[in-house]
Amino acid sequence: MRFMSPNRPVLPYLARRLEQLPRRSKQLLTIAVDISILWLAVWFAYVLRLGEFFVPNAQQWLLFLLVPLIALPVFIKSGLYRSVIRYVSEYILWTIVQAITLVTVLWTTVAFFLELTGGEGLPRSVPIVFGLLAIVWVAGSRFLARWLLWLPLKKRFSGRQILIYGAGFAGQQIATTLRQGHDFFPAGFLDDDPHLQDKDIAGLRVYSPVSLPLLIERFGIQTVLVTLPSASQQRQREIVSFLDQYKLNVRILPALTDIANGKHLVNMLRDVDISDLLGRESITADEHLLRHCIRDKTVMVTGAGGSIGSELCRQIIQQKPKTIILYDWSEYFLYQIEQQLQCLKAQQGLCCEIIACLGNVQDKTRLLEVMQRQRIHTLYHAAAYKHVPLVENNVIAGVENNIFGTLATAQTAQQCGIDHVVLISTDKAVRPTNVMGATKRIAELCIQTLAAQSTHTIFCMVRFGNVLGSSGSVVPLFQRQIRAGGPVTVTHPDVIRYFMTIPEASQLVIQAGAMSKGGDVFLLDMGEPVKIIDLARHMIRLSGLEVKDEHHPEGDIAIEFTGLRPGEKLYEELLIDSAAQATAHPRIFHA
Template sequence: MVLTFSYCMSAYLSMNLVDAIDFEINYLHYLGLVVFCLASFILLGLYKVATRFVSFRILLLVLYISVLSILFFYSFAKVLGLEAYNISTAVMYGLVVYITLSGSRFIISAYHTMRFDRLKTRVLIYGAGAAGRQLAETTANGHEYHAVAFIDDKSDLHGVVVRGLKVYPPSELESVINKYSVDRILLALPSIGITHRKEILTDLQKYNIPVMTIPGLKDIVEGKMKIDEFQNVSIEDLLGRDPVPPNEALLHQDIKGKVVMVTGAGGSIGSELCRQIIRLNPKQIVLFESSEFALYAIGMELQQAIRNKGLEIPVRQVLGTVQDKLKVDSVLKAFGVETIYHAAAYKHVPLVEFNINEGIRNNILGTMCVAQAAITAGVEQFVLISTDKAVRPTNVMGATKRFSELVLQALASEQSKTRFTMVRFGNVLGSSGSVIPHFEKQIREGGPVTVTHKDITRYFMTIPEAAQLVIQAGAMGKGGDVFVLDMGEPVKIVDLAINLIKLMGLQIKNQENPHGDIEIIYSGLRPGEKLYEELLIGDNVSETEHPRIMTAKEKSLPWNKLSGLITELMKACDAGDQEKVREILLKAPADYQPSSEIVDYLWRSKSTSVLH
């Protein structure tokens, strides 16, 4: 039909009205042309292309076929001696073929697009740069999302149409959402700074529309993820901050070309330390961990990363507890360990409060065992991962971490062979036992979200930033130093919960909004928990060469006095005398101020049985 229509139209359009009326079709020429065109369509693959999709490649193919048909039209007419079929008629034939073939495909494609777009999720793309344009093209060919417009803060793009979508300024965001009935916002800003991203996300929260983001530029470039593998916006995007470029000399000082051991290697901080360490090309890395599965998981991950980078770094996976001094001593000597990052500890406040003896044995005795073994083995550098809960602790966990700091301070003053350094920081985002995964699980289950107290606040830092700063702080230590990481501004936990709910496109359910989605309830402070965390005991703080690392002068106790307290503490633990344990912790210069009565399970069980 297209070829017949084009054949007739070419005559009428290329001739004057009288000649066109008198024009008679030469059927031999017509049939020859039809056979040639159909053969060209088949051989060049025009019928293999779905008519739903029109691309630049298809338009080129149709143009190529049209040019060939012009040449055949004119040449065949000359062979048959048809004077009426001149060059203008042939060109007109080719133009009509091109217009009808491409036009029909545009119409069919537009019909299918309009039909299926009504069934797709309507999305607004935030960012009209290269990533946003690629995303618009990807969604246009996909089955799930229909992009309706762009938002971009670059004034030179406002009002411009990109990939068929108009670009609007952020000031018109609300009107655009209402105009296009937007169901979801896709953040296509893979390379912007964390601070700018935080500002954008804070602004988007008020619309109660789910926000998703494309993977980071690094993951896209390295082929780890595709641009259309959308991810939920993480709370790190709202709490994180732009990183300070690391001091490369500090990063490499205690790691490059050295044998490095990480205790608690399978934990949140320990595993991230391991990832950062292998990037710094150690001679060998020793993973010391009490959990078989955690050790297996981090070992496999590191070995795969080492293979991918084409490195040759031996990974030694050692199962063991830091309380076993003989085991630790033999490991240090067997592998010739030069640097230790001691991340092994029980850190969950309520759990340690209910299991006091284990918290003391692991956090205090374990630290002492590893530290003494390090001295015996001639380890050069020992870095303790401490916590803000060690400052004026109100719980056993914080008291044990402050006590472990005292152990290292005392041992540092006794010898100079091993440099002992302590690095103190607050909560890390996404760690095991962190409040954020807990909130996310509660929200996915429909709520309610439980917050202990409306005023409780915490410091937060991303795990990669914390690990990188720990390595740099450790390298600055001279012996017995306590370093404090700049955690930024404290964050109210209830604000975290509200942000997470809004980022998922849900509404808070309360008295003002009884038909909301997720309710927030307050469960009360848990044993040993306090409203506010501190990073320093005193005000004696000094700056260092790194803007986010400070050093503090804290109280200490000589080893001959501290070792006596440790002996008493272990005897009290062995006897299960929790009152004596508390008495010793109060006696130590740890500023321990318990906020609740003793809630240890075994102690309460024993006390109850005595009463009965």
């Protein structure tokens, strides 16, 4: 027989032994404790009534035996032995009150019919005292057991208890999975539904989001999982903005459209991206516009390995072109996007031919060879140098690529009789103050000139602002700076930019290109402008860190202002004319 070490703390040892018992043994132990409590409650009720030490007579012994015989069926029917002790809540108190009240009434009734009442049997006040004592002791035994069973878990998962935002099916599945693991343990749910708050679901309490500060302090919460896959983008953004107030690591479950089935949902959780804060409610794309220039046609994308070009390729292949031509000067990025598309093709059973072509957009000979051999129908010209400081310091390279590369591509496309040519432009082309913006504006003028001369090829330009996560965006820079411990560098406290997600921008580019009649300059609705300083603060908080400033000198990451770079604007413009003309698409406008 194993004995407890005299130096071992009693409560943790007892908690571990209880935790190790199989569920059936825990139920039998609970029944044994309940029987003992009920007998003790009867005895104390007699002692309090008589005011002296009490020894039952024969009739009273019968009453003692009747109590568990009546109580156990009632307790079983009430579900007191179905609930998992570790997860019982205060709501079980009402169940216990109802069960013991019924037991008391039945016990008294049986005593009356058996003529076991009176001084020698059951005095009138004893059932009342018994009921009160039994309620307190039965409820107390369960809360004591819950506290004991939580002791080892609290120690094991100290600092690793998490909250789940959303008590629906997805949240419950996540909670079940987490309980079976060893990394995190759910402390409860957060939910906006007042009908669910303060109730228990899947053995966990559902709290109102306003209780979050108290829960963080009580459980040492450092992580919140947002499990609302059916919520709108707007609602998810509001939730993430709310959680952004606290020093928490926030992870999010993808939208329902991204979830193939309900299995392994915990593996689908991802870190909250800045697009969850800045992204807009998506609108249904016009399928006719998406297909118009792509379906069963040969499509070419220059700069296919870049952030915009690669997403364009992913969107294009979904529309089932006959062939997609990937054109890029970088062998590495060209290989990457080719492999991604091949995987996508295999997964979705597409029959599109994928051809990767190495080449420079300034090389008319190479362009002519590719375009003539492949008989291109639609061309998306995404190849460009777009990083403002780099182009500012490399003017000749910027002019050659952005101006002469665009001109060579467009002229070759016209020579080969390509049906549609779409130039990816930028908001920096509006009243440009830097070399990059100026080169893109001249590229637009080149395209407009060719459009005026063209009798077959339809040229157009699509102008938009920054895209989240692109190679030239501040977002990857901020992410690297945060991982390195800071500081995060912002050029000016008042600088603002427009942002859009890469998938949304790419879809709108394809739809805008399909609307073109020739020479059009399309503008994409970029939504509300964002202050870069706010973006930096959001990204720091989303990483579970705090901004270090004069108000929070104990913070983790400082923000430093480096001054506007040469040619950089405080704000970007999307329009040349005073008002934009609406199109059939609510987020696409004519300049």
